[in-house]
Amino acid sequence: MTKKYETEAPGYTMTTVMEEAARCLLCHDAPCSKACPADTDPARFIRSVRFNNVKGAAETIRENNALGAICARVCPTEKYCELACSRTGIDCPIDIGGIQRYVTDFEQAAKMDILKQGKSNGHHIAIVGSGPAGLQVATTMLTKGYAVDIYEKAEKAGGYLTYGIPEYRLPNDIVEYEIKRIVNLGANIHYNTTVGKDIMMDELKANNDAVVIAVGASESKVLPMFADNENVETAVGFLARVKEAKGNITDLPENAVVVGGGDVAMDVATTLRRLNVKNVTDMAYEEFDEFKASKKELKGTREAGVTIVDGYVPTAVNGNEVTFKHRHIDSEMTIKSDKIILAVGQRVNAANLGITIDKNEEVPYAGYGTADPKVFVTGDIAQGDKTVVWAVRKGKEVAEQMDKMIMGSAKEADLVGGNE
Ligand SMILES: Cc1cc2nc3c(=O)[nH]c(=O)nc-3n(C[C@H](O)[C@H](O)[C@H](O)COP(=O)(O)OP(=O)(O)OC[C@H]3O[C@@H](n4cnc5c(N)ncnc54)[C@H](O)[C@@H]3O)c2cc1C
């Protein structure tokens, strides 16, 4: 698969990466670094590449971002680092994601082992969920000397890195390599273990200095009219199925309708076409000028041959026939298809975790603490953007907050002990 990915989206060679890095204006107080949510510091690593120090560039990326090779491939750079790039004023922004990919590929090929487990500080934390946020928390805490247990309800780690983002955009072996690195650092992952069912929060709290909940929005929303319809599948259910089967799906429809206009809908529609489904129609609530999907994803979906119809909402469904009405004009259409895939958002399942989730599918307050001083939240369920690089940021920030809390209480405990 990676070979296919490399053929379809070839990375830089040593010569071409130098050429791209040479376009960098070496800005003082670089805006690209300020615009990276995870502080991956592109200005610094591009400068290192420019001076032929790819090893140093790899160290900069890895020390700031446990998932640098993944972010290099999936970050919506057009709204973060590359949006801020000063070079845009001359011609086009530096391809920061591409350079990051070259450097992290070098790191992997050279078998560099940049992060080291910190000397044990005798403290222990538990993480609920092994998506990008949980993986970043684990990395930061391991380097600080904490023992880390991760509880993951699925068979594999990675959350949407493993079960959501399609292989053609993020090869599995890149995800597996990043996770292996974190396991080698000392993370102990308990697979097939749902917290709130197989193990309860009280037990985790009793056995750890802190618990962080990073469960993401791992379930699909279903519009009531589509409930219990055998022709309907959810977007994340479908994408997970394709990833698990490594693309070898046997029950493919001849034609399919995808409902939704975000990046997830684009991933589903493009995946269907790549699996040779003849007719794929995407029906989006949004009109094109208000589209949620990134321009890059929208372009890729169109190029894959998907018909995209904007501004329509489903109003009725009868078996495999769905009727859509336009939001603003007097227009109605009924589409019959073998398969209806719903990409209308994801929801959080926080059953028995002791936290409240609001209608935005996040905790109803800013920050990472909860009413229980030992329990924290992070990742998609914490307020802020819902992207991998933001999960990395939120993972780093909550780790610092937990460390302060634990070390603060440890100092207090020492003082109390000293007074006795
Ligand atoms: C199809 C798709 C494509 C995407 N594409 C991109 C992209 O190109 N770029 C980008 O930046 N972002 C993308 N995203 C968004 C990105 O994947 C998320 O923002 C990110 O994964 C959130 O990380 P997280 O760790 O908070 O949660 P998740 O990745 O959702 O991980 C949560 C983990 O918690 C586990 N879990 C849940 N409940 C429990 C429980 N009770 N006990 C134990 N474990 C539990 C789940 O199994 C899962 O492994 C995409 C999302 C989807 C769905």
Ligand code: SF4
């Ligand atoms: S991590 Fe993502 S947003 Fe940050 S510099 Fe790298 S590609 Fe840009």
